Amino acid sequence: NAGVTQTPKFQVLKTGQSMTLQCAQDMNHEYMSWYRQDPGMGLRLIHYSVGAGITDQGEVPNGYNVSRSTTEDFPLRLLSAAPSQTSVYFCASSGRLAAMSYEQYFGPGTRLTVT
Amino acid sequence: QQQVKQSPQSLIVQKGGISIINCAYENTAFDYFPWYQQFPGKGPALLIAIRPDVSEKKEGRFTISFNKSAKQFSLHIMDSQPGDSATYFCAASWVGGATNKLIFGSGTLLAVQP
Numbered sequence A: 001n002a003g004v005t006q007t008p009k010f011q012v013l014k015t016g017q018s019m020t021l022q023c024a025q026d027m028n029h030e031y032m033s034w035y036r037q038d039p040g041m042g043l044r045l046i047h048y049s050v051g052a053g054i055t056d057q058g059e060v061p062n063g064y065n066v067s068r069s070t071t072e073d074f075p076l077r078l079l080s081a082a083p084s085q086t087s088v089y090f091c092a093s094s095g096r097l098a099a100m101s102y103e104q105y106f107g108p109g110t111r112l113t114v115t
Numbered sequence B: 001q002q003q004v005k006q007s008p009q010s011l012i013v014q015k016g017g018i019s020i021i022n023c024a025y026e027n028t029a030f031d032y033f034p035w036y037q038q039f040p041g042k043g044p045a046l047l048i049a050i051r052p053d054v055s056e057k058k059e060g061r062f063t064i065s066f067n068k069s070a071k072q073f074s075l076h077i078m079d080s081q082p083g084d085s086a087t088y089f090c091a092a093s094w095v096g097g098a099t100n101k102l103i104f105g106s107g108t109l110l111a112v113q114p
Helices: none
Strands: A004-007 A010-013 A019-025 A031-037 A043-051 A054-057 A064-066 A076-078 A087-094 A110-114 B004-007 B010-014 B019-025 B033-038 B045-050 B056-059 B062-067 B072-077 B086-092 B108-113
Touching (some): A004 A087, A019 A031, A019 A087, B010 B019, B019 B086, B045 B056, B045 B062, B045 B072, B072 B086
Parallel strands (some): A010 A110
Antiparallel strands (some): A004 A019, A043 A054, A064 A076, A087 A110, B004 B019, B019 B072, B033 B045, B033 B086, B056 B062
């Protein structure tokens, strides 16, 4: 199993550009989420999904869109990049809560710089 | 509003010593409290977790102590080793609410000196 994979690893954008951060998992996990990590602030939840076709907002959703068309993939779209979106982005997945599968597995991250 | 407060921000411990990191939470609905370990350039990885029906959980050199009435929980690393040097995050979630939305503390940078 590759676990949770993220692409790209690094990205530089200019203000106003759009892009999609890719996330995929091969563990057949129902739950997937996106976090951003900023110094001194821990990780903050952007969006999450409890299954294919179902998404919802987290703590800091503004400026980001998500969709979940398959169980495996959960892309994060930046609509119009702003310098405030400079951060490290992590995707995570976990199994069924009904099976008490609470552990979230994190990908290696995407470091995004917006100039 | 920060729902999970973590302290200290940084910690220096001698090899063989005990590292202690503390967290406090506000939302009494939280029912799952994991600790994550993160090495530079890597994603966080689950270290140990506890549910509120027990007051302590131990896995090897790592122990979580949980105080439900005080809404506090802490991570103890016994016999700390240089390889434990990393950033540690506490977190909380309400898994009984049918989601797994983790609320993270701000992190503690641990350095274990040889």
